[in-house]
Amino acid sequence: MTKLKLCVACLLFVFASAYPFNGDELFDSNAPPHTRFANRMEALLGSLTKTGYQHTTQIDEAKGQVNCDCSGLVGFVLRHTYPEAYVSLRGDEAPWRKHPLSVTYFETFMVDTEGECMGFLSGEREVISNIAIGRIAQPEKPTSHAEDVDFIGLKTEKASELAKERKLIWRIIRQDGISMPPGMAINVDRLNFVIQNNQVIRVLRG
Numbered sequence: 001m002t003k004l005k006l007c008v009a010c011l012l013f014v015f016a017s018a019y020p021f022n023g024d025e026l027f028d029s030n031a032p033p034h035t036r037f038a039n040r041m042e043a044l045l046g047s048l049t050k051t052g053y054q055h056t057t058q059i060d061e062a063k064g065q066v067n068c069d070c071s072g073l074v075g076f077v078l079r080h081t082y083p084e085a086y087v088s089l090r091g092d093e094a095p096w097r098k099h100p101l102s103v104t105y106f107e108t109f110m111v112d113t114e115g116e117c118m119g120f121l122s123g124e125r126e127v128i129s130n131i132a133i134g135r136i137a138q139p140e141k142p143t144s145h146a147e148d149v150d151f152i153g154l155k156t157e158k159a160s161e162l163a164k165e166r167k168l169i170w171r172i173i174r175q176d177g178i179s180m181p182p183g184m185a186i187n188v189d190r191l192n193f194v195i196q197n198n199q200v201i202r203v204l205r206g
Helices: 003-016 033-044 068-079 102-110 145-151 156-164
Strands: 050-052 058-060 064-067 169-175 190-196 198-204
Touching: 033 068, 068 102, 145 156, 145 190, 145 198, 156 169, 156 190, 156 198
Parallel strands: 050 064, 169 190
Antiparallel strands: 058 064, 190 198
16 A cells, blocks of 8 residues: 555544445435545545645546545545535644644644534533544534624625625535535635525634
8 A cells, every 4th residue: 555545544444434335425415424524535545546645635536546645635525525624624733734734633623612613523522532433523503703693594695795894705615515615725714604595504714
């Protein structure tokens, strides 16, 4: 196995080892987040034709070409399957990088500040031992920041107007259950909307 495959094998085990794979759920927006993540990762790894280890992310799923490091690959799959978790990543390590590092994922798991971590853990997040292997939990709160609660329930057009009024940039990361993969960079001043029936149901910053 290449260095890339070894790194991915370890990360895939941490995220998904306790759950069965089901190809039918690969692009099923109703499947649990950990299932979508695990199935997409398995499909990508199973179709590899060329790999290269580098610190920039260049992935062509159709051709089976993966050139990146382990955190770049996990980030790619997470952005496509569960962008709510990706935009919730937090961490101050290596700020010159354009995408989260492995340590960023770890720091996000370890966060214990109210309202600061929305993507991975649910409940009180008291200790790391509470995390079951393979668990990527649905965020329980509609917003990651209390000041953004005014966006909840607005039509997309009204939400856009309010964001402009507050001088905030925004984008849609999920619409009617379908993931809309965001870019790799994370910006804590950017609003990420989850839209259902043209209405904002969740707002996450990142």
